[in-house]
Amino acid sequence: MEYLVGVIGAxxxxxxxxxVAAMAGHNVVVYDMDAAAAAQSRTSLERTLQxxxxxxxxxxxGALMSRFRFxxxxxxxxxxxxxxxxxxxxxxxxxxxxxxxxxxxxxDCILATNTSSLSVTSIAAACSRPERVxxxxxxxxxxxxALVEVIPAVQTAPGLTDAAKTLMSAWGKIxxxxxxxxxxxxxxxARPFYGExxxxxxEGIADMATIDKAMTExxxxxxxxxxxxxxxxxxxxxxxxxxxxxxxxxDPRYKPSFSQKRLLxxxxxxxxxxxxxxxxxxxxxxxxxxxxxxxxxxISERIIAMLINEAADALYLNIAAAADLDLAMTRGVNYPKxxxxxCDEWSTEKVLAILDGLYNDYHEDRYRASxxxxxxxxxxxxxx
Numbered sequence: 001m002e003y004l005v006g007v008i009g010a011x012x013x014x015x016x017x018x019x020v021a022a023m024a025g026h027n028v029v030v031y032d033m034d035a036a037a038a039a040q041s042r043t044s045l046e047r048t049l050q051x052x053x054x055x056x057x058x059x060x061x062g063a064l065m066s067r068f069r070f071x072x073x074x075x076x077x078x079x080x081x082x083x084x085x086x087x088x089x090x091x092x093x094x095x096x097x098x099x100x101x102x103x104x105x106x107x108d109c110i111l112a113t114n115t116s117s118l119s120v121t122s123i124a125a126a127c128s129r130p131e132r133v134x135x136x137x138x139x140x141x142x143x144x145x146a147l148v149e150v151i152p153a154v155q156t157a158p159g160l161t162d163a164a165k166t167l168m169s170a171w172g173k174i175x176x177x178x179x180x181x182x183x184x185x186x187x188x189x190a191r192p193f194y195g196e197x198x199x200x201x202x203e204g205i206a207d208m209a210t211i212d213k214a215m216t217e218x219x220x221x222x223x224x225x226x227x228x229x230x231x232x233x234x235x236x237x238x239x240x241x242x243x244x245x246x247x248x249x250x251d252p253r254y255k256p257s258f259s260q261k262r263l264l265x266x267x268x269x270x271x272x273x274x275x276x277x278x279x280x281x282x283x284x285x286x287x288x289x290x291x292x293x294x295x296x297x298x299i300s301e302r303i304i305a306m307l308i309n310e311a312a313d314a315l316y317l318n319i320a321a322a323a324d325l326d327l328a329m330t331r332g333v334n335y336p337k338x339x340x341x342x343c344d345e346w347s348t349e350k351v352l353a354i355l356d357g358l359y360n361d362y363h364e365d366r367y368r369a370s371x372x373x374x375x376x377x378x379x380x381x382x383x384x
Contacts, residue, residue, distance in 0.1 A: 003026065003080070003081030003082065004026065004027050004028075004029060004079050004080045004081055005018075005021040005026040005027070005028045005029070005080060005081070005082050005083075005084070006028070006029045006030075006031060006077040006080035006082070006083035006084070006105075007021070007028060007029070007030050007031065007083075007084050007086060008031050008032075008074075008077075008083060008084070008085040008086065008087060008097060008101065009031075009032060009085065009086040009087040010030050010031070010032035010034070010037040010038045010040070010041035010070070011032075011037065011041075011086065011087075012044075012140065012141070013086045013114060013138065013140055013142060014030065014032070014041070014084075014086035014087075014114075015030070015041045015044055015045055016138065016140065016141050016142030016143050017084055017086055017114065017138055017142045018030050018041070018045070018068065019045060019048065019049075019142070019143050020138070020142050020143055020171055020172075020173070021084075021171065022064060022067040022068060023058070023064065023143070023172075024170065024171040024172065026067070027067045027068075027069075028067055028068050028069070029068075029069045029071060029076050029077055029080060030042075030068060030069070030070045030071070031071050031072070031073075031074055031076060031077055032070075032072065033072055033074075034072070035072050038070040038071065038072055039070070041070060042068070042070045045065065045068065046061070046065055048143075049061040049064055049065055074100060074101060074104055075104055077101060077104055077105060078104050078105060078106075079106075080105055080109055081106075081108070081109055081110065082109065082110045082112065082167075083101055083105060083109060083110070083111050083112065084112045084113075084114060084136055085097060085098065085101075085111070085112065085113045085114060086114040086138075089115060089116065089117065089118060089239065089243075091118050091119070091122060091123070094113060094115065094118065094123050094126075095122070095123055095125075095126035096126070098111060098113070098123055098124075098126045098127050098133065099126045099127060102127045102128065102129060107129065108132075109132070110132055110134070110160065110164070111127065111132055111133045111134075112133070112134055112135065112136040112164070113133070113134075113135050113136070114135075114136060114137055114138055115135060115137065116137055116183075116184075116187055116240060117182060117183050117184075117187050117240050117243045117244055117247070118243070119180060119182075119247075120133065120134060120135040120151050120152070120153040120156075120180045121153040121154045121155065121180050123153070124153040124154075124155050124156070125155070130153065130155035130156075131155050131156060131157040131160075132156075132157065132160070133153055133155065133156065134150065134151060134152050134153060134156045134160055134161060134164055135149065135150065135151030135152075135153070135180070135184070136148055136149075136150060136151075136164060136168070137149035137150075137151065137184060138173075139186070139332050139333075145331075145332065146172075146173055146174045146331045147173070147174050147175075147176065147186070147327070147328060147331040147332035148168045148173045148174070148175045148176075149175075149176055149177075149178050149184045149185055149186065149328065149332070150164050150165050150168065150175050150176065150177050150178070151177075151178050151179070151180050151184055152177075152179075152180065153180055154180065161177060165177060174327060174331050176320060176324035176325075176327055176328045177320060177321075177324060178319060178320045178324070178328075179318065179319045179320065181317075181319055182243070182244045182247035182248055183240070183243075183244045183247075184319075185314065185319065185320050185324065185325060185328040185329075185332070186328050186329065186332040186333055187240050187244060188244060188310065188314060188319070189307065189310045189311050189314055189325065189328070189329060189339065190307070190329070190333055191241060191244060191253070191254050191310065192253075192303060192306035192307050192309075192310055193215075193225050193228075193303060193307060194225050194228075194229055194237065194241065194257075194260075195241065195253075195254070195255065195256075195257065195306075196302060196303045196306045197211050197215070197224075197225035197226065197303060198225075198257040198259055198260060199257075200299060200302065200303075201226075201259070202257065202259055205299070206290065206295060206299055207287065207289075207290070208224075208226040208277050208278070208287060209226075209287035209288060209289040209290075210289040210290045210292070210295065210296070210299070211224060211225065211226065211299055212224020212225065212226050212227050212289065213289035213296060214295070214296035214297075214299035214300045215299070215300055215303065217296060218293070218296040218297055218299075218300045219300040219303075219304060219336065220336035220337075221334075221335065221336060222334050222336075225303075226277040226278065227277075227278070229260065229270065229276070229277060230270035230271050230276035230277050230278055230280075231270060231271055232270065233269045233270045233271075233272055233273075234260055234263050234264045234268070234269050234270055234276060235264060235269050237260070238256060238260045238261060238263075238264050239264075241254065241256045241257075241260075242256050251365075252364060252365050252366040253310070253365075253366045253368075255366065263276055263277065301354055302354060302358065304339075304342060305351050305354035305355055305358075306355075306367075307339050308339045308340070308342055308343045308346075308351050308373075309351065309355055309369060309370050309373065310339075311325050311326075311329070311339035311340055311343075312339075312340070312343065312370040312372045312373050313370040313372065315340070315372060315383075316370055316371060316372035322340050322383050322384065325338070325339070325340060326338025326339065326340050326341055340383035340384065341383070341384060343373075343383060344382045344383050344384055347377075348373050348374075348376050348377035348381075349377055351369075351373060352369055352373055352374065352377055355367055355368075355369040355373075356369060
């Protein structure tokens with residue numbers, strides 16, 4: 001399909017999605033009410049495409065650049081067959097934008113939101129034709145990250161989800177289907193990677209550098225949780241945690257951390273601000289991890305068991321299929337292996353022993369094991 005694609009929002013994510021669509025053969029209209037943002041998007045894309053051309057990864061950068069139009073009037077989206085919104089994570093703003101854009105586009109235009117944690121159903125409810133709305137959650141940077149979560153709203157028309165999945169595959173992406181629940185797959189299942197690391201640090205069991213070392217050296221993750229939170233930015237990572245916590249009716253499994261909230265309040269947002277959990281200013285002393293492989297193993301097993309529990313519960317509650325759950329974590333956030341596969345390798349018995357040990361120590365509901373793990377353990381079943 002070579003219909004016109006519209007992107008609402010000319011920030012990093014919107015520009016990335018626009019690049020993906022253009023490289024898949026579409027002409028693209030990038031809309032932002034802020035003229036400076038639209039101009040910056042054009043400059044950024046020109047620079048990116050030129051670098052790709054110099055490396056021989058694309059042909060003529062100018063020819064590809066000619067596929068884009070950068071506009072500051074929403075009416076320019078009127079001929080689009082697909083419009084993808086990639087603006088601020090505020091439900092009231094998204095609902096207003098969807099209500100406005102559907103009055104401009106044709107009746108058969110598909111409307112998609114790139115929200116990472118808000119209700120797609122609630123966004124769709126702002127439209128008079130909510131059946132054409134769904135979620136297409138790209139990961140940042142969109143041109144490099146393969147995963148796209150496809151999220152049908154309650155109102156989404158039958159067949160639209162599969163059509164969107166087919167389109168994302170044609171764009172060279174790896175689509176997975178997720179139910180419209182807080183955080184979808186990745187931002188739900190990944191919460192313990194951050195939350196349990198913060199808990200371990202706050203309890204004084206290990207410092208940040210040691211926890212990061214445990215997760216990279218022993219568990220094989222590309223980044224430790226504190227390094228990754230600083231990389232993502234606390235204005236993003238903390239807000240997603242808080243949103244998921246509130247959306248799950250304050251389930252203690254998703255409880256945010258005061259330590260991270262204080263960094264957000266201080267403006268220590270991570271790498272982009274020069275300070276976060278770590279100090280990135282020139283000449284700042286660097287933290288050194290404690291060299292204790294036994295401690296590293298204990299830390300990594302605690303965090304991984306919590307991650308496995310979250311994935312198992314997502315499967316039990318039909319958030320996504322087992323294969324999609326593992327695919328989302330390996331291709332969406334670069335986990336060294338799928339969590340359900342990890343459980344198969346460890347055994348449900350080992351995972352339950354860790355979780356039940358934590359529950360017996362803390363007597364907190366955050367450590368409750370998924371009933372699916374208990375059922376599978378009782379019959380010796382595996383996920384794959």
